Amino acid sequence: MNRRNLLKLSATSAALQMLPGLALAQTGGVFKVGTLCPVTGAGSPYGAGMQQAIRMAVDEINAAGGAGGFKIELFTEDSQTKPDAAVLAAKKLIEINKVQAILGTWASGVTLAVMPLTDAANIIQMNTSGAPAISNLDTKDLVWRYQATNDRFGQAFAEICKKNGYKRPATMAFNNASGLGNTQGFTKAWEAAGGKVVAHVTYEPNRPSYRSELQKILDAKPDVIVTGSYLPDSTIILREWFQSGVPVKWIMPGWAANPDLVKALGNEVCEGLISVDSVSNEKSASYAHFDALYKKATGKPGSTNVYAAMTYDMAIVMALAMEAAGPGATVARINAKIREVGNPGGTAVFTFAKGKALLAKKEKINYEGASSKLDFDQYGDVTPDFGVYVIEKGEFVRRDVVSI
Amino acid sequence: MIQFLNLLINGVIEGLVVALPALAMTLVMGVNRFPNAATGDLMTTGAYTAVIIQTLGVSSLLGATVVAALGTAVISVISYELIFKKLARQPMIASLLAAIGLGFLLRSVISFFAGHDQRTFKVPLVRAWNFDGIRILPSDLNITAAALVCLLLVFLLLYRTSFGRQLRAVSDNPDLARASGIRARSLMIGLWLLVGIISAIGGVLLGMKAVVMPELGWDHLIPAFAAMVLGGIGSPVGAVLGALIMCVAQELSVPLLGPSYKLVLSFGVLALVLLVRPSGLMGRNELVR
Numbered sequence: 299m300n301r302r303n304l305l306k307l308s309a310t311s312a313a314l315q316m317l318p319g320l321a322l323a324q325t326g327g328v329f330k331v332g333t334l335c336p337v338t339g340a341g342s343p344y345g346a347g348m349q350q351a352i353r354m355a356v357d358e359i360n361a362a363g364g365a366g367g368f369k370i371e372l373f374t375e376d377s378q379t380k381p382d383a384a385v386l387a388a389k390k391l392i393e394i395n396k397v398q399a400i401l402g403t404w405a406s407g408v409t410l411a412v413m414p415l416t417d418a419a420n421i422i423q424m425n426t427s428g429a430p431a432i433s434n435l436d437t438k439d440l441v442w443r444y445q446a447t448n449d450r451f452g453q454a455f456a457e458i459c460k461k462n463g464y465k466r467p468a469t470m471a472f473n474n475a476s477g478l479g480n481t482q483g484f485t486k487a488w489e490a491a492g493g494k495v496v497a498h499v500t501y502e503p504n505r506p507s508y509r510s511e512l513q514k515i516l517d518a519k520p521d522v523i524v525t526g527s528y529l530p531d532s533t534i535i536l537r538e539w540f541q542s543g544v545p546v547k548w549i550m551p552g553w554a555a556n557p558d559l560v561k562a563l564g565n566e567v568c569e570g571l572i573s574v575d576s577v578s579n580e581k582s583a584s585y586a587h588f589d590a591l592y593k594k595a596t597g598k599p600g601s602t603n604v605y606a607a608m609t610y611d612m613a614i615v616m617a618l619a620m621e622a623a624g625p626g627a628t629v630a631r632i633n634a635k636i637r638e639v640g641n642p643g644g645t646a647v648f649t650f651a652k653g654k655a656l657l658a659k660k661e662k663i664n665y666e667g668a669s670s671k672l673d674f675d676q677y678g679d680v681t682p683d684f685g686v687y688v689i690e691k692g693e694f695v696r697r698d699v700v701s702i
Numbered sequence: 703m704i705q706f707l708n709l710l711i712n713g714v715i716e717g718l719v720v721a722l723p724a725l726a727m728t729l730v731m732g733v734n735r736f737p738n739a740a741t742g743d744l745m746t747t748g749a750y751t752a753v754i755i756q757t758l759g760v761s762s763l764l765g766a767t768v769v770a771a772l773g774t775a776v777i778s779v780i781s782y783e784l785i786f787k788k789l790a791r792q793p794m795i796a797s798l799l800a801a802i803g804l805g806f807l808l809r810s811v812i813s814f815f816a817g818h819d820q821r822t823f824k825v826p827l828v829r830a831w832n833f834d835g836i837r838i839l840p841s842d843l844n845i846t847a848a849a850l851v852c853l854l855l856v857f858l859l860l861y862r863t864s865f866g867r868q869l870r871a872v873s874d875n876p877d878l879a880r881a882s883g884i885r886a887r888s889l890m891i892g893l894w895l896l897v898g899i900i901s902a903i904g905g906v907l908l909g910m911k912a913v914v915m916p917e918l919g920w921d922h923l924i925p926a927f928a929a930m931v932l933g934g935i936g937s938p939v940g941a942v943l944g945a946l947i948m949c950v951a952q953e954l955s956v957p958l959l960g961p962s963y964k965l966v967l968s969f970g971v972l973a974l975v976l977l978v979r980p981s982g983l984m985g986r987n988e989l990v991r
Contacts, residue, residue, distance in 0.1 A: 506912045
């Protein structure tokens with residue numbers, strides 16, 4: 299879809315949503331929600347689907363009679379995957395549309411830029427970003443993250459090393475919060491299990507060569523190298539490693555080891571490389587439910603957009619929390635109920651309708667999401683499963699799913 | 703010992719790659735008397751031109767580099783004629799700011815058309831030759847050979863031809879050179895052609911080691927600038943020596959300081975040399991004003 303068609307589409311959907319909105323306004327009880335997905339920019343492969351998934355969930359909630367006595371009304375904006383554009387859009391959502399929650403921010407930079415605004419307005423923020431800093435800056439507990447943190451990626455790396463029988467891992471980290479978050483998470487988990495990391499380097503961005511860094515790692519004779527890296531530096535490091543001819547395995551995060559890496563280096567260099575990315579809660583009934591809706595709405599299976607399942611869960615969890623908080627609840631009371639409906643301690647439910655029915659009987663529920671089992675921790679972060687992909691002849695073959 | 707030799711080799715190769723932009727900057731500094739901050743982006747232009755020519759079907763990187771060098775040389779001359787010639791009578795800061803602006807322009811044009819995705823040259827990857835643990839990459843040998851040939855040709859041009867003699871005369875004393883009947887116009891066109899060619903080759907060599915992105919040259923401008931200062935502003939031999947010393951010192955410091963601090967060490971070397979010899983290794987005092 300090109301940009302112009304997309305604009306037309308979003309304009310039409312914006313116009314359409316105003317009609318029921320007007321009708322609802324007369325009956326009272328409208329809960330206003332903003333979406334801020336990356337429809338254009340670096341996140342554009344995911345943004346349109348993420349926005350569509352929120353709309354699907356809201357239609358489902360309103361069709362089931364709304365949540366906590368409210369009908370949900372959506373206002374959609376495009377973050378353009380740019381912090382400055384996202385801040386303008388968030389200001390418009392908060393000050394003009396008076397939304398009570400902003401869902402669907404994708405890039406960490408965007409989430410970190412929007413968080414101060416939502417916090418100042420005391421409204422709910424839900425995102426799919428990875429930076430560990432988001433956990434610490436979430437001082438009012440209003441920010442909910444549906445993607446794994448870099449720290450959890452590190453734990454998944456440790457689990458994969460154990461499963462593959464590696465004994466002597468070494469780590470290489472790009473010098474920023476995300477890169478170091480990956481390798482520090484790995485080291486913590488690996489050492490807690492009694493293992494030892496044989497070597498570590500933190501390297502600087504924008505170097506023409508990483509040979510000396512790589513040599514320091516290879517001198518320790520590791521059997522696997524775990525990285526917290528990005529695409530350009532991974533390209534340089536792997537090219538130099540391959541030419542050096544030292545046999546070793548690699549485990550990399552999915553945003554570094556992606557099809558562009560194979561394109562840059564060729565099949566032979568990437569053969570056997572392990573790429574790790576979060577995957578949806580694919581065996582759950584909620585995922586099957588989401589997948590069917592997503593296929594109907596977009597014509598594509600839900601597995602093509604791991605973030606769409608996350609944004610779908612955002613709307614469902616928020617609605618269940620509204621239902622649990624009871625009629626006419628404030629944002630603060632709704633926010634306080636989010637852990638109660640998403641964490642263990644109640645009957646497992648897989649759809650909004652079922653959850654609403656149980657809540658009406660004053661029962662406790664635990665919504666198992668389409669994106670993950672959720673289970674928010676003290677920082678409002680979830681614990682998704684990780685897909686383990688092995689690159690074989692240039693193709694990403696999924697070999698395993700790891701839960702931590 | 704083996705580790706030391708490996709690090710030394712890394713340092714020398716990186717040094718040769720940095721030497722090319724340092725040389726291009728020092729030539730402009732010596733003659734036109736301003737730091738050409740667009741050197742990095744001329745490198746990027748060269749690297750992207752070579753990538754484009756390779757995607758158009760020219761499989762030989764050498765051929766692509768020749769075309770890229772010529773294309774970049776033309777851009778370099780145009781930028782002189784349109785911008786820097788007009789600013790020649792203005793204070794140095796005007797040309798410096800214009801060069802930074804030119805750099806922004808080139809970078810933006812490149813990222814507008816080519817996007818921010820990384821590009822790579824089509825070069826076959828070959829395993830390293832291993833001499834009892836001392837690893838030499840064939841691709842690095844190519845880079846070394848290309849850089850050495852390029853440096854040799856530039857030095858022949860500077861020290862063995864009439865063009866070089868005139869250039870050095872203008873660099874030494876522009877008024878005296880003009881009084882002796884040296885024509886500045888054709889000389890300047892020759893100089894900026896040369897600057898474009900050196901920058902483009904530097905860009906392609908850097909792109910072979912790293913990946914080609916719009917910020918490629920800009921990100922590597924500071925090391926080249928530091929090498930130029932270290933070697934003595936305006937001295938071609940000094941720029942090459944400065945680049946080699948800085949990069950070797952950086953790589954050799956890895957076992958002692960770790961890779962995060964190697965940049966600190968290279969600038970420590972720079973500070974130390976400037977304390978002892980404020981005009982740089984090969985510099986002359988009158989150019990440092």
